[in-house]
Amino acid sequence: MLKSLKLVNFRSFSKLYLKFHPKKNIILASNAKGKSNVIEAIYMLSFLKSFRTERNHELIKFGCSSSYASFEYLYSDILNRLEISIEPKGKLVKQNEKMLKNVKDYTQKFEAVLFEPFDLNILKGAPALRRKYIDSIITRISPSYRDELLSYNKVLMNRNKALKMYRDKNSLKAVLKSYDAQLITLGAALIEKRKTFTENFNAICKAIHNDLSGGEDLSIEYKTNIDIKADIKKTYEEAFTANIDKDIDRKSTALGPHRDDYLITIAENEAKKFASQGQLRTVMLSMKLSELKMIRSFQKDVTLLLDDVFSELDKSRKKYLLDAVSDMQVIFTLQDMDDIKDLIDDDYLLIKLETNEMIYGGRNGR
Ligand code: ATP
Ligand code: MG
Numbered sequence: 001m002l003k004s005l006k007l008v009n010f011r012s013f014s015k016l017y018l019k020f021h022p023k024k025n026i027i028l029a030s031n032a033k034g035k036s037n038v039i040e041a042i043y044m045l046s047f048l049k050s051f052r053t054e055r056n057h058e059l060i061k062f063g064c065s066s067s068y069a070s071f072e073y074l075y076s077d078i079l080n081r082l083e084i085s086i087e088p089k090g091k092l093v094k095q096n097e098k099m100l101k102n103v104k105d106y107t108q109k110f111e112a113v114l115f116e117p118f119d120l121n122i123l124k125g126a127p128a129l130r131r132k133y134i135d136s137i138i139t140r141i142s143p144s145y146r147d148e149l150l151s152y153n154k155v156l157m158n159r160n161k162a163l164k165m166y167r168d169k170n171s172l173k174a175v176l177k178s179y180d181a182q183l184i185t186l187g188a189a190l191i192e193k194r195k196t197f198t199e200n201f202n203a204i205c206k207a208i209h210n211d212l213s214g215g216e217d218l219s220i221e222y223k224t225n226i227d228i229k230a231d232i233k234k235t236y237e238e239a240f241t242a243n244i245d246k247d248i249d250r251k252s253t254a255l256g257p258h259r260d261d262y263l264i265t266i267a268e269n270e271a272k273k274f275a276s277q278g279q280l281r282t283v284m285l286s287m288k289l290s291e292l293k294m295i296r297s298f299q300k301d302v303t304l305l306l307d308d309v310f311s312e313l314d315k316s317r318k319k320y321l322l323d324a325v326s327d328m329q330v331i332f333t334l335q336d337m338d339d340i341k342d343l344i345d346d347d348y349l350l351i352k353l354e355t356n357e358m359i360y361g362g363r364n365g366r
Helices: 035-047 117-124 127-141 144-165 169-213 232-242 244-250 277-296 315-324
Strands: 002-010 013-019 024-028 067-075 078-087 090-095 111-115 218-223 261-266 302-306 329-334 348-352 357-360
Touching: 002 035, 013 035, 024 035, 035 067, 035 078, 035 111, 035 302, 035 329, 111 277, 117 127, 117 277, 127 144, 127 169, 127 261, 127 277, 144 169, 169 218, 169 232, 169 244, 169 277, 169 315, 218 277, 232 244, 261 277, 277 302, 277 315
Parallel strands: 024 329, 024 348, 111 302, 302 329
Antiparallel strands: 002 013, 002 067, 067 078, 078 090, 218 261, 348 357
């Protein structure tokens, strides 16, 4: 649970200090007042990187040489402090005064789930966005998955390099042999994990979406580009081997989990093609609430970050969302209190960015 945040020369803020409520936190301001910047900073506490940019200098206030963010949060009732110093060339992260050299050193991690408008591209965009989204959830649930994914990508990259480099088919085939056995073993393990994960995820999404939408049948299915049978490794190996000559002609690797996709349907119609804007938003909300549920099943303390999402939902979906997360910390941005005033009880913190006021439960100064 996030207790406090301090920003120095971060994005539009020279200085900002905020304290947070254990449950509902509303960040209220009109356009371009820094709401998303605050959400971005909190996201960095969880993921140690931004969701908007990979370029450090963009996070540093214009005209300044570095920026700094520090956070206090509770992990299993223990107070932790994380500090991030950002310079154009890199970031330094300290947890409880100890430098973190590697993401893996980040134990007692602050867990967050973010939902923001760009997430709709997970439904509408290219397969890579869906793979990245699902991979990020599996990584948080099973950290070794990140290493398996990195190993697979490394072998794949080397194989593709070889396909482009060698002109003589026989020597190329000999080189590919050394990569293919590894690629198939690593790839089959990824497929297996994604398949198992998607079956669980689908069951949770289905139930939530059914409630949220008043009976729509949502389905999320893992689509491999190989017709996978019960013995994943064997069928993968057969298809992969049969395709080697084509790979050589095209100088790239056609089959494997790097080309897989997830098919998302409502009543058997592909959401990407047929769903309305409101339906897509509801599907994404169902997926985000399912992500939250899965992450909460192994780490009780999770904070939900909602940027620019709340006001886009209709009243019944807003209510469903608030009920679903009533027992956890939520931090969300709003431009207008009217969007929420009939739906919320008195137990919340209102952060007015424009005037830098913190108002508890509609009453000033508690
Ligand atoms: P909206 O309601 O439109 O989503 P917002 O309150 O979320 O607005 P932010 O996206 O947080 O607004 O951005 C606030 C301002 O921060 C923008 O005007 C932007 O130009 C400014 N900004 C972004 N990066 C920097 C930076 N590195 N230095 C200074 N200002 C920045
Ligand atoms: Mg914004």
